[in-house]
Amino acid sequence: MATANLMGFLDEEITRLKAEGRFVKLRILEGAQEPVSVIDGKKVVNLTSNNYLDLANHPALKAAAQAAIAKYGVGTAAVRPIIGTMDIHMALEKKLAEFKGTEAALVFQSGFTVNVACCQSLMTDASDLLISDELNHASIIDGARLSKAARKVYPHKDMKALQAILESPEARAARRKMIVTDGVFSMDGDLAPLPAIVELAEKYGAFVMVDDAHASGVMGRNGRGTPDHFGLTSRVQIQIGTLSKAIGSIGGYVAGSRSLIDYLVSTARPFTFSSSHPPSVTATCIAALDILLNEPERIEKLWANARHFKDGLRKLGFDTGVSETPITPVIVGDTAKAQQFSARLFHEGVFALSICYPIVARGKDRLRTIVSSGHTARDLDFALEKFAKVGKELGII
Numbered sequence: 145m146a147t148a149n150l151m152g153f154l155d156e157e158i159t160r161l162k163a164e165g166r167f168v169k170l171r172i173l174e175g176a177q178e179p180v181s182v183i184d185g186k187k188v189v190n191l192t193s194n195n196y197l198d199l200a201n202h203p204a205l206k207a208a209a210q211a212a213i214a215k216y217g218v219g220t221a222a223v224r225p226i227i228g229t230m231d232i233h234m235a236l237e238k239k240l241a242e243f244k245g246t247e248a249a250l251v252f253q254s255g256f257t258v259n260v261a262c263c264q265s266l267m268t269d270a271s272d273l274l275i276s277d278e279l280n281h282a283s284i285i286d287g288a289r290l291s292k293a294a295r296k297v298y299p300h301k302d303m304k305a306l307q308a309i310l311e312s313p314e315a316r317a318a319r320r321k322m323i324v325t326d327g328v329f330s331m332d333g334d335l336a337p338l339p340a341i342v343e344l345a346e347k348y349g350a351f352v353m354v355d356d357a358h359a360s361g362v363m364g365r366n367g368r369g370t371p372d373h374f375g376l377t378s379r380v381q382i383q384i385g386t387l388s389k390a391i392g393s394i395g396g397y398v399a400g401s402r403s404l405i406d407y408l409v410s411t412a413r414p415f416t417f418s419s420s421h422p423p424s425v426t427a428t429c430i431a432a433l434d435i436l437l438n439e440p441e442r443i444e445k446l447w448a449n450a451r452h453f454k455d456g457l458r459k460l461g462f463d464t465g466v467s468e469t470p471i472t473p474v475i476v477g478d479t480a481k482a483q484q485f486s487a488r489l490f491h492e493g494v495f496a497l498s499i500c501y502p503i504v505a506r507g508k509d510r511l512r513t514i515v516s517s518g519h520t521a522r523d524l525d526f527a528l529e530k531f532a533k534v535g536k537e538l539g540i541i
């Protein structure tokens with residue numbers, strides 16, 4: 145008999161979450177997010193953050209934040225359309241548009257909110273059709289749910305299935321069609337087949353939204369993202385990026401045409417009803433973009449580290465799946481073993497989080513690793529040595 149009172153209900157749910165291995169215990173970082181960090185009192189090689197370019201604790205970004213606090217204060221005390229827009233917010237958006245090669249850009253509180261906002265604002269009627277890759281990020285799934293559009297999901301990167309959806313009577317009758325995809329998929333580190341998606345979109349009169357959260361600062365010239373990587377900037381109408389991963393701070397943005405941005409300013413609900421970034425955040429992002437433009441060697445170092453680490457894992461005999469980016473899964477297959485692998489590695493001084501069913505498909509339980517440009521060869525070789533030791537101990541290799 146299910147319990148109706150709140151305490152009883154929560155106890156039951158928590159018991160169930162624990163039984164299913166879905167109860168979350170927070171790990172505590174003591175100090176800054178660094179390639180080698182102190183987590184829960186232990187110094188470990190950190191292979192779990194999205195701090196791709198080692199900017200989260202960069203002196204130039206911290207100085208920019210401090211200068212912005214001195215000039216603008218610590219908060220805006222308003223939403224953007226009321227009086228929460230400062231000149232520094234406009235300066236960041238101008239810089240982002242130039243960086244992405246678009247007419248305009250608009251910053252939101254996070255990557256999550258910008259995805260929700262775009263799906264909700266652009267897909268407003270049951271006669272609209274939102275078409276999504278099955279492995280798209282949760283924020284796209286939630287945005288699709290909040291939109292009023294009909295929704296179709298295609299199997300991961302399956303272009304035949306996408307074409308079949310676009311040829312269906314429902315799609316032919318739709319008022320507008322939007323294809324949404326992650327640029328880099330966050331669990332496997334593989335790339336969306338953007339050239340094929342763009343071709344299909346053009347053939348069937350759809351527009352394309354690409355979520356480049358894991359590609360911002362990583363893919364394309366100076367980290368401009370996957371449309372730039374594929375030479376498709378002018379043919380992808382809606383480019384989403386995050387400021388919370390490689391850029392080292394917090395926030396999300398959409399880059400596209402002037403009219404897209406004007407429309408979102410007037411309609412996007414998270415923009416209209418939730419306050420804007422503190423100026424220190426905005427200044428931090430501007431400083432980070434300057435580093436992307438002026439120090440491309442950081443991105444080269446990230447890729448060199450990713451290749452070194454991935455090659456090392458493969459040589460040891462680990463299954464690294466279909467990764468094409470610095471996100472490298474180490475697929476173990478079994479939930480208990482993945483959790484044990486992660487715990488043993490932590491004990492040995494390496495932090496690589498286990499990601500298990502239902503976040504990934506059954507049988508694809510894994511550790512997910514992301515290297516940073518800030519890891520030294522010594523850090524990575526130490527990590528590889530520990531992967532070898534624990535992997536053999538657990539019979540994974």
Ligand SMILES: *Cc1c(COP(=O)(O)O)cnc(C)c1O
Pocket residue numbers: 254255256257259281283326330355357358386387388389394395396
């Ligand atoms: C992390 C992530 C987001 C959310 O970005 P935040 O800025 O952290 O809110 C959106 N999409 C994808 C694919 C992501 O990996």
